[in-house]
Amino acid sequence: MQQQLQTLTADLQRELQEIGNRTAQMESKMEKYVEAHNSLADKLQEFDDILESHRLKLADMEDRAKRNNLRFRGIPETVPNAELQHYLSKMFQSLVPELHPDQLIIDRAHRLCRPKHLPQTAVRDVIARIHFFHAKDRILRASRSSGMPPEYSSLKIFADISADTLHFRKSMVPITSILQEDTMIYRWGFPAKLLISHQDAIHSITTLKQGAQKLGDWGLTQPAPESTKSRTVPRRLPEWTVK
Known part of the structure; x- marks a missing residue:
């Protein structure tokens, strides 16, 4: 009986040793x-950062090319393309009468293609390039501060920016909404960035995570965690080393 127990014990020890060796090999491979x-x-994170950097540079180049452009929404389709510049010139003189007509030169104006999701009856947007940047800026500011003249009340004027920059501004809504609630001054910068004025300093924000951190530092409400989630691939730790 004792001999059998010794033999059984030796067999178990050998099997345990073999299992231990195989486990060690598996842990080493894992x-x-x-x-x-x-x-x-x-x-992947490095490539993602590089791709994001190139994307921002391309967006900045596109925005610079569109720097003097304005987008107009609501110009009746009855206004032919050949008369768009004349129509806009009359509207500018009514909107910013303090500017001399020589400062309101329009280099070109054209209608955009109608997006597929809009009905055929929808009015197409018009893009116009204003020769002088200061005039373009004055027109845009006047449309926002003073409102459109009565005869052009159905028109809306927007800055002509790239799709990437527009996407960035929409993605920053969780931050800008909080800034508006706290009546904090902010403006958009280029390349895509949010410039916030706080305690006599300008803070540049380029990501939601960075913006949320700034709001926390200033003791303001922070956006919901879902809106600031990172897309990075998480690193892993060997589970058998975690205690």
Whole structure:
């Protein structure tokens, strides 16, 4: 009986040793897999940062090319393309009468293609390039501060910006909404950034996460966590090393 127990014990010890060896080999392989995953995650984040940098540069180049442009919404389709500049010139003289007509030169104006999701009866937007930037800026400011003249009340004027910059501004709504509630002064900068005035200093915000951190530093309400989630791939730790 004792001999049998010794034999059984020896067999169990041998099997346990073999299991331990196989487990050690598996942990070693898994550790290599974790290292490879983390390396790929770091490289993916690096490429994502590079891609984002190039995207912002392209958006900035597009915005610079459109710097003197204005987008008009609501100009009747009955106004032919050949008369768009004349129509806009009359509207400018009514909106900013303090500017001399020589300062309200329009280089070109044209209608955009109608988006597919809009009905055929929808009025197409008009893009116009204003020769002088200060005149373009004055027109845009006047339309927002004083409102449109009565005869042009159905028209709206927007800055002509790239799709990426427009997407960035929409993504920053959780931040700008809080700034508006606290009556804090902010404005948009280029390339895509949010410039916030706080305690006699201008703070540049380029990401939601950065904006949320600033709001927290200033003791303001922070946006919901869902709106500031990161898209980065998380790094991993070997589970058998976590206690």
